Amino acid sequence: MSGYYTSADHFALLPALMLVLFGSAILLLEFLMPKGPARTRWLVGFTLLGLASAAIALLRQHQALSAPGSRIVAFSGSFTIDSFSLYFDWLFLAAAAIVTLISYRYLEIEGEHRAEYYGLILLACSGMFFLASGADLITMFLGLELMALSFYVLVGFLKRERRSNEAAIKYFLLGSFSSSLLAYGFSLLYGLSGSTNLEEIRRAIFTRGSLDAITALAMATILAGVLFKVSAAPFHMWAPDAYAGAPTAVTAYLSVASQAASFALLLRLFNGPLSPLDQEWRPLVAGVAVATLVIGNFAALTQENVKRLIAYSSVSHAGYLLLGLVAGNTTGLRGIAVYLAIYMFANLGVLMVLIAIRTRTSGMLEEDLSDLNGLGARHPLYAAAMLVFLLSLAGIPPTGGFLGKYYIFLSLLETGHAVLAVIAALYVAVSLYYYFRIVRGMYMTQGEPGPLASSIGMNVAVAISGVATLLLGLFPEPFLRFAAGALVR
Amino acid sequence: MPAGYLPFFLFLVLAILFPLATLIVAKLIRPSAPLPVKREAYECGIPAASTSRGRYAVRFYIIAILFVIFDVETVFLFPWAVHYKALGWFGVAEVAVFLAILVVGYLWAYKKGALEWV
Amino acid sequence: MHPVTLYHYVALSAILLVIGVFGVLTRRNLVVILMSIEIILNAVNINLVTFSRHYQHVTGQVFAIFIIAVAVAEAAVGLGILIALFRNQETVQADEVNLLKW
Numbered sequence: 001m002s003g004y005y006t007s008a009d010h011f012a013l014l015p016a017l018m019l020v021l022f023g024s025a026i027l028l029l030e031f032l033m034p035k036g037p038a039r040t041r042w043l044v045g046f047t048l049l050g051l052a053s054a055a056i057a058l059l060r061q062h063q064a065l066s067a068p069g070s071r072i073v074a075f076s077g078s079f080t081i082d083s084f085s086l087y088f089d090w091l092f093l094a095a096a097a098i099v100t101l102i103s104y105r106y107l108e109i110e111g112e113h114r115a116e117y118y119g120l121i122l123l124a125c126s127g128m129f130f131l132a133s134g135a136d137l138i139t140m141f142l143g144l145e146l147m148a149l150s151f152y153v154l155v156g157f158l159k160r161e162r163r164s165n166e167a168a169i170k171y172f173l174l175g176s177f178s179s180s181l182l183a184y185g186f187s188l189l190y191g192l193s194g195s196t197n198l199e200e201i202r203r204a205i206f207t208r209g210s211l212d213a214i215t216a217l218a219m220a221t222i223l224a225g226v227l228f229k230v231s232a233a234p235f236h237m238w239a240p241d242a243y244a245g246a247p248t249a250v251t252a253y254l255s256v257a258s259q260a261a262s263f264a265l266l267l268r269l270f271n272g273p274l275s276p277l278d279q280e281w282r283p284l285v286a287g288v289a290v291a292t293l294v295i296g297n298f299a300a301l302t303q304e305n306v307k308r309l310i311a312y313s314s315v316s317h318a319g320y321l322l323l324g325l326v327a328g329n330t331t332g333l334r335g336i337a338v339y340l341a342i343y344m345f346a347n348l349g350v351l352m353v354l355i356a357i358r359t360r361t362s363g364m365l366e367e368d369l370s371d372l373n374g375l376g377a378r379h380p381l382y383a384a385a386m387l388v389f390l391l392s393l394a395g396i397p398p399t400g401g402f403l404g405k406y407y408i409f410l411s412l413l414e415t416g417h418a419v420l421a422v423i424a425a426l427y428v429a430v431s432l433y434y435y436f437r438i439v440r441g442m443y444m445t446q447g448e449p450g451p452l453a454s455s456i457g458m459n460v461a462v463a464i465s466g467v468a469t470l471l472l473g474l475f476p477e478p479f480l481r482f483a484a485g486a487l488v489r
Numbered sequence: 490m491p492a493g494y495l496p497f498f499l500f501l502v503l504a505i506l507f508p509l510a511t512l513i514v515a516k517l518i519r520p521s522a523p524l525p526v527k528r529e530a531y532e533c534g535i536p537a538a539s540t541s542r543g544r545y546a547v548r549f550y551i552i553a554i555l556f557v558i559f560d561v562e563t564v565f566l567f568p569w570a571v572h573y574k575a576l577g578w579f580g581v582a583e584v585a586v587f588l589a590i591l592v593v594g595y596l597w598a599y600k601k602g603a604l605e606w607v
Numbered sequence: 608m609h610p611v612t613l614y615h616y617v618a619l620s621a622i623l624l625v626i627g628v629f630g631v632l633t634r635r636n637l638v639v640i641l642m643s644i645e646i647i648l649n650a651v652n653i654n655l656v657t658f659s660r661h662y663q664h665v666t667g668q669v670f671a672i673f674i675i676a677v678a679v680a681e682a683a684v685g686l687g688i689l690i691a692l693f694r695n696q697e698t699v700q701a702d703e704v705n706l707l708k709w
Contacts, residue, residue: 004579025592027597138670144648149684156688172688174639176681177631180647183674187667191617194662194669214617282660357646417641493610510626547690554683564672 011064012055012074012081015089016129023122030115038177040113044457047100047118051093051125058089058131059259077197078136087483088264090133091341095257095348096125097180100354102460103249110247110430111360121253123189128261131268137186140265144182144229147261148175151254155246167245171442174228174238174383189273201273204308211280220278221485222269229262232322233292236315240269242297245313248358248367251307252351255314256344263321263340267333278328286326290423292319296402297379297430299337306354309434314395316431317343320408323424327411335407337483342392342400344474349389349465356458372438374447383442385466392469395428403480551603562591616657621648625693635700637692697706 010017026046033039061081064072071082099119107113130143152175156168190196193204208215223323224235231239247275276279282412296316303309317339324336354367357375376383392401405428412421472479507604537601568578576583598604621645630643653669659667 024593027593030602043608092662114611138666138673141670142673142677147682149680152684152688156691159691160695162695165688165695168688169637169692172685173631173637173644176641176644176685177647179681180627180644181652183651184620184654187620187651187658191654191658191669193662194658194664196666217621280669368492510683548696550686550690554686557679558683561676564675568672 006074007076008072009079011061011175012072012133014041016126016133017042018054018057019122019126019129020103022053023119023126026050026115026119026122038109040085043113043115043118043177044100044104047122048097048254048272051100052350053306055093058086058093061304064128070097073135075139077199078139079130079133080135081133084264085133086294087130088335089129089346090258092125092128092132092257092258094261095253095344096121098348098352098449098461098464099249099257101457102252102348103354104457105342105455106247106249106355106358111246115356116298117157119155120150120154124154124253125257128257128264131261132264132266134265137190137198137201140268141183141186142177144261144265145179147258148179149260149320154241155254156248157247157250158430161245161474164193164247165245167242171238171242171246173475178225178228178235178303181221181228185220185225188214188221192218197269202275205273205371205411205464206276207471209276211277216227216280217276218372219274219281223275223281226262226266226269227288230259230266230318230321231315232288232318233295234317236295236318239315240308240311241278242306244307244367245315248258248307248355249350251310255310255351256347259318260313260340260344262335266325267336271328271333272363282326282328285322286417289322289326290420292316292322293424295425297427297434300431300434303434304369306369306438307351308370309369309438310350313431317393317458318428319427320405320424323417323464324408324411327408327415327417329411329415331407331414332392332401334480334484335404335411338407338480339404341479341483342404342469343441345465345468345472346392346399346401349462350393351384352458352461353386353389353464356382356455360427369438369441370445372441372447374442376443378447388441388469390438392473394432394435398470398473400469402473403476548606555598555603559591561596613657616653619658620650623647623653634645637689637700641682643684645678650676651654669691 004130015404020145026043028045030039032043033230040060054428061072065081065083071080073080098119103117103121106115127143127146131147133145133372134273152168152172156164158164188197189201189205192208193201195201195204205215205401208413211219228235228238243255246254270278270281270285293316296314296319300309300312303312321336323341324332324339327333327335357371357379357452358367372386375386388399392399395401395405409421409424412418413425566584569576573580577595627643627645627647627650629644631640634640634643652674655667655671655674657667659665659671
């Protein structure tokens with residue numbers, strides 16, 4: 001009975017399968033090793049091994065899909081490997097690997113070094129793979145939940161810290177609320193079309209033509225659910241609390257990988273089954289995008305906690321990304337892909353510098369803006385890296401961040417949304433103010449004297465992110481070709 | 490109102506009226522003897538140690554969570570059981586994989602001491 | 608006289624959706640909010656099973672089984688987080704969870 005699980009199915013599933021395998025095995029590995037520093041190094045090594053084996057499987061898929069526009073359809077059409085899913089899968093793997101590297105030091109400081117943390121990182125990553133490859137409502141919902149459930153636990157991982165508990169409960173309640181709304185929308189889509197396959201749903205909605213009550217309710221619940229996930233206004237309330245209370249390494253993972261996966265879901269849904277309704281949702285999404293820009297940028301101006309500031313800046317980045325969906329042409333979609341990758345390295349970079357300067361002895365638990373004071377003198381390399389990351393987040397030319405914003409603005413102009421482009425450009429100016437507050441603190445304020453201790457894993461991660469951010473800005477050609485292939489459908 | 494549902498609604502009305510009537514009749518004919526001991530929580534006849542609204546130990550919640558998880562996972566075994574013959578060895582293999590994942594979870598919970606009563 | 612049709616079931620699930628959303632938005636007890644979310648997921652299940660019967664294929668029922676499993680996983684994780692919160696803070700009221708700005 002090999003008809004149920006063909007070799008094509010296996011080939012398509014292998015990267016996610018590897019992650020699940022290693023994620024489960026690492027839970028048992030913990031019991032085989034005696035407690036001590038050797039075990040923690042084994043756990044990190046085993047996690048990286050899992051990510052590497054997923055990367056090898058992914059590389060083989062990459063080679064199999066070298067022809068443009070080709071795809072592998074597996075599990076009777078519920079799982080697709082195409083250039084879109086490959087692009088996102090590479091992003092997720094890179095994020096998971098960097099987060100693993102920076103977690104070691106963080107968990108050491110917190111004294112919470114346990115196997116479950118790494119298991120959950122791997123499982124969340126496999127959930128994201130299912131989100132990027134899903135071609136069926138059931139697959140996508142399960143992928144989303146696998147990711148979200150892992151993140152609920154990761155956010156609350158410092159279970160003796162009240163702030164971590166609170167962040168977890170808030171993220172959990174709002175996250176599962178949005179998941180349930182999304183599930184309700186999915187059930188209505190199934191009712192409208194009689195199928196859970198995204199392509200068949202698209203055809204059913206297309207032939208249905210007009211917007212009736214059920215279609216409208218389905219669209220509204222799905223829109224609300226997805227906008228929650230990408231932390232767009234007015235559904236962004238969970239983001240600042242979850243980001244600020246979570247362990248900083250998890251904040252990094254949440255703000256880039258979960259965000260990218262949610263955008264993969266958004267693109268799959270709104271360019272797939274809901275594309276016949278684009279006349280209805282485009283103005284709504286445009287309104288939400290502008291509101292997100294306004295709230296994210298203005299709320300970030302007054303924050304004193306770096307993680308909250310980064311949270312609001314992430315909200316504003318979600319606004320730019322949504323504008324790419326509003327434009328909806330090839331440039332806009334490519335812009336989203338480019339933007340997500342560049343944003344990933346820059347945001348990971350900012351948060352890993354925060355981890356690098358964190359020490360238990362100095363009692364630095366709140367991550368205030370003032371903690372960064374004088375970093376330029378204390379550790380010039382970290383300060384320089386931080387400067388690069390912030391420039392990229394703001395979108396200043398030599399760095400990659402400029403490229404992402406350039407494509408988004410270009411797509412808006414191409415599709416005749418000049419007003420939106422002007423508004424978005426104005427808010428870039430607002431964002432400069434709060435990013436430069438951090439820079440001013442680093443270089444123009446006296447901080448605690450004395451150099452910082454640094455670790456090898458941390459330096460490697462900072463170097464990778466810094467170089468990636470600069471290279472993407474200076475030599476974008478190969479990367480752009482890769483991203484361009486990502487959105488052929 | 491759908492016609493076929495008349496008996497159902499009659500039953501509904503009856504189900505609401507019967508306990509109400511019983512309570513009212515009982516109230517009318519029973520002797521009234523309010524004693525404080527009557528208001529205590531029932532604990533097998535011995536004097537009550539605490540109120541019935543007291544807190545439970547967290548242990549109960551953890552056992553309940555574990556029970557619910559492993560209980561609901563069996564829901565995936567039913568479709569296989571129904572189509573056991575048609576699925577053949579593939580079905581057996583698939584269920585074995587599914588159970589293996591559950592066993593990993595079980596082993597983890599066991600090793601963490603979640604099943605011990607402290 | 609009308610028999611019970613598809614629309615009655617969909618209306619029932621829509622009512623459950625509204626009850627659930629109302630509960631999430633207005634209640635202050637974290638456990639009750641969790642229960643409201645479960646009500647929404649039950650509304651989803653009613654929809655799925657109804658449509659599954661309507662189209663005479665099992666996809667919807669399979670989806671419903673997965674939703675049940677996911678709902679249980681969510682409840683388990685949620686209660687776990689609540690227990691951790693309660694151990695540190697002795698409350699399950701949303702407005703007393705206020706260390707971070709809500």
